[in-house]
Each structure stands twice: as structure tokens, then as C-alpha cells.
Amino acid sequence: MSNENDKFSVRAKGITKNFQLFSTQSEKLKSIFTGNKDGANFWALRGLSFEIEPGDVVGIVGTNGSGKSTLLNVLSGVIPQTSGSLEINGKIGVVAINEGLNWDLTGRENIRLKQLMMGMSNREIDAAMPSIIEFSELGEFIDQPVKDYSSGMRSKLGFSIVTHNDPDILIVDEALSVGDQNFSKKALGKIREFIAEGKTIFFVSHDLNQVREFTNKVMWIQYGEMRAFGPTKTVADQYQAFTRQLDDMSEDDRARYVTEQKHYQQIFTIDQLRDDYARKGLPESEIRRVTRLRSFEGFSRLSLMITLSAIILMIAVVIWMKFGR
Numbered sequence: 365m366s367n368e369n370d371k372f373s374v375r376a377k378g379i380t381k382n383f384q385l386f387s388t389q390s391e392k393l394k395s396i397f398t399g400n401k402d403g404a405n406f407w408a409l410r411g412l413s414f415e416i417e418p419g420d421v422v423g424i425v426g427t428n429g430s431g432k433s434t435l436l437n438v439l440s441g442v443i444p445q446t447s448g449s450l451e452i453n454g455k456i457g458v459v460a461i462n463e464g465l466n467w468d469l470t471g472r473e474n475i476r477l478k479q480l481m482m483g484m485s486n487r488e489i490d491a492a493m494p495s496i497i498e499f500s501e502l503g504e505f506i507d508q509p510v511k512d513y514s515s516g517m518r519s520k521l522g523f524s525i526v527t528h529n530d531p532d533i534l535i536v537d538e539a540l541s542v543g544d545q546n547f548s549k550k551a552l553g554k555i556r557e558f559i560a561e562g563k564t565i566f567f568v569s570h571d572l573n574q575v576r577e578f579t580n581k582v583m584w585i586q587y588g589e590m591r592a593f594g595p596t597k598t599v600a601d602q603y604q605a606f607t608r609q610l611d612d613m614s615e616d617d618r619a620r621y622v623t624e625q626k627h628y629q630q631i632f633t634i635d636q637l638r639d640d641y642a643r644k645g646l647p648e649s650e651i652r653r654v655t656r657l658r659s660f661e662g663f664s665r666l667s668l669m670i671t672l673s674a675i676i677l678m679i680a681v682v683i684w685m686k687f688g689r
């Protein structure tokens with residue numbers, strides 16, 4: 365039976381990501397007690413909303429430091445968003461340089477560990493192992509610790525593991541640019557297979573030709589904001605025109621532009637996002653839902669207070685038992 369939830373593969377509303385930049389540990393500790401985060405804010409994502417349909421192949425573009433990897437990390441659950449709601453239908457697989465490999469384990473052990481984490485049984489893993497090893501082209505290196513691999517070899521291993529896990533949503537972060545040409549070709553072939561099977565794919569690449577070739581939609585993120593999201597040709601053309609403009613700028617003007625954008629990322633507030641949604645006519649309850657902070661810092665502060673209170677109580681009980689009776 366189909367319902368409304370079947371229509372999307374990923375639905376994001378108002379996703380933000382705030383990084384707290386502290387110059388010293390004591391500054392960080394102080395902020396946990398006081399809750400004062402002034403001057404230490406950096407908003408790597410500033411209210412991204414989008415809906416991805418099953419079978420969409422989405423290219424994510426944006427200049428260096430725009431938040432592409434941060435968004436992928438939020439989507440794959442590696443880091444939590446600061447606010448915003450995220451709904452995901454299906455199993456996610458991430459192919460990224462160095463993604464999720466344990467460097468002390470061998471290639472073979474990494475394969476087993478990852479597959480176990482994805483819920484496969486040992487028997488299923490044994491059955492899949494030879495084809496994963498064969499695809500990775502690592503040969504006898506499969507029994508060497510991953511810390512001895514080159515970045516290309518790690519990328520091959522990571523790609524082979526993830527693509528053999530049958531993900532519904534595949535996230536590919538720059539990983540195809542590493543490794544030799546033959547493997548890149550093979551990896552792209554595998555991605556073509558996934559596209560033909562109608563899987564959802566997020567594809568981050570600085571190679572706009574590759575993005576044009578493989579994707580049907582492009583998301584352009586610029587300094588944490590969504591600049592455009594739509595059909596590949598339209599958005600890729602817009603982005604290309606923008607990068608040409610940047611290239612044509614003098615070095616001073618470009619540096620000024622970057623500084624200005626980073627400044628906006630520091631002075632951004634959740635209230636601005638609320639105002640923006642209110643202007644767009646979003647109902648108040650929905651605004652409250654998507655702008656609610658999932659404050660890890662708040663949680664730390666609370667847990668720290670509880671721990672301190674428990675310690676003080678324990679000391680008081682010990683003193684009372686010793687001297688009070």
C-alpha cells in the first residue's frame with residue numbers, strides 16, 4: 365500500500381549545522397557552564413530544505429568549504445544537525461575517502477566488521493567476501509592492516525564494501541577521484557548499475573562534467589546556504605557561470621567576497637531562519653518544529669550539572685554518615 369511517505373527518499377527541512385569554535389579548552393568548558401556561545405559560532409549549514417525522490421541522482425556542488433561534506437555527514441548520521449528535521453527512507457551507504465574504515469584492522473576484517481554493522485550474518489558475509497575482495501583488486505593486501513594502504517587502496521576497499529551492501533541511498537563524496545583510472549572506470553560502471561536499478565544517489569564532485577553526465581538534479585550550496593536546486597542542466601549552468609565570475613575577480617575581490625560570506629556564517633542566528641520561514645508563510649507550529657535546537661551543548665551542560673549534583677550529594681552523605689550521627 366502506498367502512502368505519502370513512499371514518495372520521497374530523503375526529506376530535509378531547515379537543516380542547520382553549527383560548529384563551536386573555541387580557541388582554548390577552558391573557553392569551551394566555560395561555555396558549557398554559562399551557555400554563552402557568543403563569538404564562537406560558525407554555521408556550516410544555514411537552513412537547508414529539500415526533498416529527494418527515489419531514483420534521483422543528485423549532484424552537490426559548491427566552492428571549497430561550502431558545506432557539501434557537512435551535509436553528507438548529517439545525511440549519513442555521522443554528525444547530528446543542530447536544528448531541522450530529516451526523514452530518510454531506506455538504507456544509506458557512504459563511499460568517501462577514508463570513510464568508516466578501522467585502520468588497525470586488515471581489509472578482510474574491515475569487510476566483516478562493516479557487514480556485521482549493516483546487519484548481515486556471518487554466513488552471508490562469507491558468501492559475499494570473495495566478490496568484495498575481487499572487486500577491490502587488493503589481492504594479498506586484503507590481509508594487511510588498512511593503515512599500510514595508500515589512499516587509493518583505502519578508497520577501493522571502502523567502495524567495494526559499501527556497494528556490496530545493497531544500499532537504497534548511496535552517498536559518493538569525492539571518492540571517485542582517488543585510485544587509478546581503471547578502478548575509477550569500474551566504480552563509475554557500478555554507479556551506472558545503481559542508477560539503472562533506480563537507487564537514490566548523492567554525488568559530490570568538483571568535476572562538473574561528471575556531475576552533468578551522471579545526475580538528474582543538482583543542489584548548489586554556497587557557504588551553508590542553498591543557492592539553487594533543480595534539473596542538472598539549469599543549476600550546473602548557473603553554478604558554472606558563478607565560478608567563471610569568481611575566476612574573473614581580482615584576488616583581492618575574491619578574498620573580500622569569501623571573508624564577507626564567512627562573516628555571514630558567523631552572525632547567522634536561528635531567529636533569522638524563523639523570520640525567513642514566517643515571511644514564507646510557514647505555520648507557526650511547523651516553524652517551531654524545524655527550528656528547535658537539538659542542542660548537544662545543552663545536553664552536556666545538563667549532564668554535567670546532574671553529575672556534579674550527584675557527586676556533591678554523595679560527599680554530603682559520606683560526611684553525614686561519618687560525623688553527623
Ligand SMILES: Nc1ncnc2c1ncn2[C@@H]1O[C@H](COP(=O)(O)OP(=O)(O)OP(=O)(O)O)[C@@H](O)[C@H]1O
Binds near residue numbers: 384406
Ligand atoms: N568539525 C568541524 N569544526 C569546525 N568547523 C568545521 C568542521 N567541519 C567543517 N567545518 C567548516 O565548515 C565549513 C564547511 O566544510 P565542508 O567540509 O562541509 O565543505 P565542503 O563544501 O565539503 O568543502 P570542500 O569542497 O573543500 O571539500 C568549512 O568552513 C569548514 O572549515
